[in-house]
Amino acid sequence: MDVEIITIGDEVVTGHTVDTNSAFIGRALTEIGLRVKYKTSVGDELDTMEEALRIGLKRAQVVITTGGLGPTDDDMTKRAIVKVFKRNLIFHEDVLEEIKERYRRRGIDMPAINQNQALLPQGARFFPNKYGSAVGICIAEEGRIFIALPGVPMEMRQLITDEVIPYLRSLKTGQTIKVIKLRTTGIIESALAEMITSKIKIDSSINLGYLPSPCGVDLRIIATGSNDADAEERATSLAGQLVETVGKYLYGREEDSLESVVGKLLVERNQKMCVAESCTGGQLGMAITTIPGSSAHFNGGVISYSNDVKVWQLGVEEDLLATAGAVSEPCALAMALGARKLFRCDYALSITGIAGPDGGSEEKPVGLVYIGLSSEKRTFARKFQFGSNREFNRSRAVYASLELLRREILGIV
Ligand code: ATP
Numbered sequence: 369m370d371v372e373i374i375t376i377g378d379e380v381v382t383g384h385t386v387d388t389n390s391a392f393i394g395r396a397l398t399e400i401g402l403r404v405k406y407k408t409s410v411g412d413e414l415d416t417m418e419e420a421l422r423i424g425l426k427r428a429q430v431v432i433t434t435g436g437l438g439p440t441d442d443d444m445t446k447r448a449i450v451k452v453f454k455r456n457l458i459f460h461e462d463v464l465e466e467i468k469e470r471y472r473r474r475g476i477d478m479p480a481i482n483q484n485q486a487l488l489p490q491g492a493r494f495f496p497n498k499y500g501s502a503v504g505i506c507i508a509e510e511g512r513i514f515i516a517l518p519g520v521p522m523e524m525r526q527l528i529t530d531e532v533i534p535y536l537r538s539l540k541t542g543q544t545i546k547v548i549k550l551r552t553t554g555i556i557e558s559a560l561a562e563m564i565t566s567k568i569k570i571d572s573s574i575n576l577g578y579l580p581s582p583c584g585v586d587l588r589i590i591a592t593g594s595n596d597a598d599a600e601e602r603a604t605s606l607a608g609q610l611v612e613t614v615g616k617y618l619y620g621r622e623e624d625s626l627e628s629v630v631g632k633l634l635v636e637r638n639q640k641m642c643v644a645e646s647c648t649g650g651q652l653g654m655a656i657t658t659i660p661g662s663s664a665h666f667n668g669g670v671i672s673y674s675n676d677v678k679v680w681q682l683g684v685e686e687d688l689l690a691t692a693g694a695v696s697e698p699c700a701l702a703m704a705l706g707a708r709k710l711f712r713c714d715y716a717l718s719i720t721g722i723a724g725p726d727g728g729s730e731e732k733p734v735g736l737v738y739i740g741l742s743s744e745k746r747t748f749a750r751k752f753q754f755g756s757n758r759e760f761n762r763s764r765a766v767y768a769s770l771e772l773l774r775r776e777i778l779g780i781v
């Protein structure tokens with residue numbers, strides 16, 4: 369089934385709100401094997417909205433909109449639906465009761481204007497919204513499926529995950545899909561593909577996607593089968609072969625992240641880590657502490673951006689800085705060692721490099737990063753040459769350092 373996603377809102381077309389809704393929906397629908405063919409954004413203007421809906425329903429079997437379902441005058445999606453589908457809005461007592469109940473729980477009287485939200489198109493199916501008062505609207509007509517969702521990202525995501533995906537899957541009669549995501553890092557996409565295609569023959573009922581990002585390359589398996597068990601068996605079988613083939617590069621599955629995997633390994637061993645960051649300016653510490661409960665394995669860190677702080681806080685020798693420079697292997701070693709002593713941890717990671725765009729030289733080009741790791745057992749550093757983009761270099765450094773630690777803990781060489 370082909371899909372068109374239409375995001376609605378003046379703030380979306382003017383760029384005041386970045387359209388993350390269509391990105392989320394695009395990913396979620398692709399994962400269940402639908403083909404997202406078009407994405408459109410329109411402002412809060414009835415005629416334009418109506419035009420977009422008509423075009424969408426002509427060229428795609430599934431049209432999903434977000435935005436404009438609120439109770440205020442600028443929320444006009446329902447008015448566009450009335451015009452396109454020629455259906456009246458009818459008052460739904462049960463929906464109003466739910467909205468009222470939502471306000472009661474928050475201890476506020478429902479504003480009268482919210483009554484509008486119980487006015488819904490005739491003959492539609494409704495998807496309950498856990499986090500807000502605008503219900504999702506679904507109209508199936510002449511082989512076309514139209515779904516309108518609220519614009520608030522949290523509400524939209526819940527509706528897609530809990531309601532829309534199961535509904536669309538149930539329509540795809542005779543075929544089901546199983547998706548498995550394997551997460552790799554420390555190897556580039558083309559090398560990974562070469563490794564896989566030389567060893568594994570992939571069945572035509574399976575789609576294997578390579579999804580690169582600064583933290584690595586994800587492998588996404590989409591297996592199609594005649595029923596759930598069949599799809600599951602195909603996906604699991606390929607996943608097993610992939611795990612064997614990509615081995616040490618595989619750090620997790622599905623929602624695992626490098627920071628969560630490293631955190632888990634440390635907690636299991638009752639160990640702690642700390643960081644000393646220069647060019648990443650705290651980004652590594654931030655990544656680690658994104659994981660709830662990270663205090664169990666993370667003691668803290670130093671953002672030693674200047675040479676002075678490297679000396680004062682981490683005990684890096686001034687001579688070393690004068691001879692080898694701050695972006696050097698000896699400095700990364702000294703930073704890691706200094707941090708481990710300062711924070712009394714089992715492991716310390718250090719990052720020092722040239723993020724760019726300025727500050728590079730022939731000898732030390734932009735993207736050069738040294739990452740140090742210190743433990744009771746040993747202290748060592750690795751040299752990395754990333755690219756020319758500052759943000760990218762900083763992210764790559766964060767993930768490369770976490771991967772270095774993951775491999776050190778697991779004894780992977
Ligand atoms: P409400 O009941 O809050 O009015 P609504 O369905 O009318 O919900 P909108 O008013 O269109 O939704 O959007 C609500 C908020 O959701 C916007 O202020 C915006 O911050 C966010 N939002 C809307 N569309 C998008 C989008 N495509 N991507 C990301 N955020 C969005």
Ligand code: MG
Nearest residue numbers: 436437438443
């Ligand atoms: Mg609104």
